Amino acid sequence: MQETVFKAPERVDGNNASAVQEAMAQLATEAIAAGEGALFVVDMSNTGYLSSAGLRALTVIQKKMRAGGGGFVLRGVNDTLRDLLDVTGLSGYLPIE
Numbered sequence: 001m002q003e004t005v006f007k008a009p010e011r012v013d014g015n016n017a018s019a020v021q022e023a024m025a026q027l028a029t030e031a032i033a034a035g036e037g038a039l040f041v042v043d044m045s046n047t048g049y050l051s052s053a054g055l056r057a058l059t060v061i062q063k064k065m066r067a068g069g070g071g072f073v074l075r076g077v078n079d080t081l082r083d084l085l086d087v088t089g090l091s092g093y094l095p096i097e
Contacts, residue, residue, distance in 0.1 A: 002037065008046070012053070017056070042073070048078070
């Protein structure tokens with residue numbers, strides 16, 4: 001399985017969520033075009049803050065990858081973000097490594 005890794009910024013909020021989503025979408029499109037079994041990894045090891053706009057961006061890309069026959073995973077999620085994903089119910093929807 002070929003991995004495409006997107007390094008998320010320190011903050012993903014209303015100020016940059018659209019740009020982050022666009023950058024991820026471009027990489028996701030390339031990953032899907034490369035063939036079945038592509039895995040899109042969002043490296044969140046430097047990310048300390050996610051707003052609702054950031055959460056939406058992640059869910060949009062996860063859906064895109066699933067629709068294209070690929071996989072999606074969050075990697076390097078800190079405890080604060082893991083709690084946020086748990087509280088919002090997204091930890092069951094967005095796979096975390």
